[in-house]
Amino acid sequence: MAMTRSDIGPRRLEAFSDGVIAIIVTIMVLELKLPEHVAEKGLLNGLLVPMSPKLVSYAMSFLVVAIMWVNHHALMATVRHATRAILWQNNHLLFWMSLIPFATNFLGENPGLADAYAVYGFVLAASAAAFASLRWLASTQGRDDQALARVHRTVLSKSLLGTFLYALSVPLAYLSIFAAIAIFIAVPVMFFLPIFAPPVDLQSD
């Protein structure tokens, strides 16, 4: 009976996720606080040098969240029924993503502190894990569609690899923050490599 189904339309799920992701990506800019005494010290020493860790971590997080937004739409386009499990896994993903501004700020204010890299890596690992779970849940719907199943498997492997690498950055940060930085650069690059084939045509919107 339709009356007792717990499905929310996938379009509404997308719209709400879009709203939350748009806010996450934009409120990070509120943490770009102006340093004091810029006028006396000059542009380079008064603004750009002291702000560079914040600007770089902001740009990095903007890219990560933008990739997640693109992947989220590619994923949602394959979802026929936004079941209760998908709905709550999506809320779970948004919860971890909502902590990205906090972790970005911590990293931007403490660019020499291993703890800051560990926290940043942890939040991204949790977000990536939640994303992989959401992908896995979605993949259980289209079992009879061979081409779609193949796409889900490919992208899921990639999501799991991303999760593993981000999780690895947590202990690695205490050996060398440069190893953590290498991971934070490698994972977004991985998503732009040509082997990434987005699952379906989202044109029919």
Place this chain on the structure above:
Amino acid sequence: MAMTRSDIGPRRLEAFSDGVIAIIVTIMVLELKLPEHVAEKGLLNGLLVPMSPKLVSYAMSFLVVAIMWVNHHALMATVRHATRAILWQNNHLLFWMSLIPFATNFLGENPGLADAYAVYGFVLAASAAAFASLRWLASTQGRDDQALARVHRTVLSKSLLGTFLYALSVPLAYLSIFAAIAIFIAVPVMFFLPIFAPPVDLQSD
């Protein structure tokens, strides 16, 4: 005459509510301010221990608002005409929900203060009461649909129980903050129990 009807399309009502709820759930993260001297004190004593009340109250409020968002959509899917009464009751609900970030912040900064639990319980009770009123208004529309009316009755009882429990947490907080905490855990759990049957299929979006 259609010209003098005060109805706003329920889809627009949902879209505006989605926007407000997405912002409510996300701006709470702006209150997760970094403590000072994290570098000297270490991750555990400098960040996680001092921030744990804020992180726990943030997670709790994120869950409460997410449940309200899910229920709001389930409810709106049953609404055929967004009458003036429904419209303003919805604005009334959004008003109380907009105070959740404030109450969450007060609780996160004063985890040992009974007043903070009372204020948090009061804001949630007011939100739940506004939600129950909105449910009641919606239930008056589909009187001839027996199955829908049964769903409305079931969920309305649950909303009223949630309102009662949150209202109870206000005086209880002064006897024991643990009693208030027990209520804050119990009400969300209640909404995940299998007896919760979301009213209708929202798929046809």
Place this chain on the structure above:
Amino acid sequence: MAMTRSDIGPRRLEAFSDGVIAIIVTIMVLELKLPEHVAEKGLLNGLLVPMSPKLVSYAMSFLVVAIMWVNHHALMATVRHATRAILWQNNHLLFWMSLIPFATNFLGENPGLADAYAVYGFVLAASAAAFASLRWLASTQGRDDQALARVHRTVLSKSLLGTFLYALSVPLAYLSIFAAIAIFIAVPVMFFLPIFAPPVDLQSD
């Protein structure tokens, strides 16, 4: 030729306005900053009494913005072509509305200062004037629809009365802040009186 028309679809205009209005109404809550030493002074003297001007001005502005949102939709539902003039008048309206959080904060922090009432009245007068202009522009479209034209005339009179009263509150505030408060209460009440007939059925969304 359709190619050179400057129309943006009224639905997009509404969606963007909804987003801006949802953010305006929600970021005001960020100004509800907790006072210090709540724990020592108690709930009443430490929180509720010192915060009451901020809470009351927040609630008042929430109501004003909610009324504007409701009227904005009612107005947009009558617009067939979002011409360039309507588009920029709408941006003009959003500009003044975006200053409401600032004026609310100023009033909430200086509840005894005539200047604060004058600034608040000025921002609301400018918003109401921009709204009346938008209504006037919309009314020029449906000239052949007699019933619609009548609705536009009625609501436009009301908008102009609201603009006049808010403008009046600016000098009045320097005679007596209570006169300004009376106007701030009277205008929203006026919009809820039964003679307010929203122009059209927005159901077909």
Place this chain on the structure above:
Amino acid sequence: MAMTRSDIGPRRLEAFSDGVIAIIVTIMVLELKLPEHVAEKGLLNGLLVPMSPKLVSYAMSFLVVAIMWVNHHALMATVRHATRAILWQNNHLLFWMSLIPFATNFLGENPGLADAYAVYGFVLAASAAAFASLRWLASTQGRDDQALARVHRTVLSKSLLGTFLYALSVPLAYLSIFAAIAIFIAVPVMFFLPIFAPPVDLQSD
């Protein structure tokens, strides 16, 4: 094969961009912080004079972002397939636009500092360049539509002129901040001149 296309529907792209732009335009108001001691100094000397640089730069940025929003919709209405290149160029544009609140704040707090005009000019030049690239990408889609191609060429010239002028304001600011101010006024005015013909009818939304 549709399955391996990387297209996201242009409507989703617009909706996400709308969300981000709505937040950008609105959070700038959060930087309009009240000066201290307004009550003692009076409205003019305590509020309007000290805040005028912030208010003027806020209004200027509001106008720039509003123009970008209008142009963004006019552009998106011409896009049939939101290819991967368009998608990421759009994210690139949103990244630079998201720095406008930061640059606005820097300018508003340092109205006599050449560096502030240079940073503001740089962020607008980068945004305008990203916009011109997006326009160029879109223009490669409708090659067979002569009228559309002509519109793209006209508006692209204008975008490139805007980019050039904003880039010019960076070195000019160090010669004279008034030259930079002249550019900041000229570019928006240019977009309102009658020779600006928005590319297509966006009515069919």
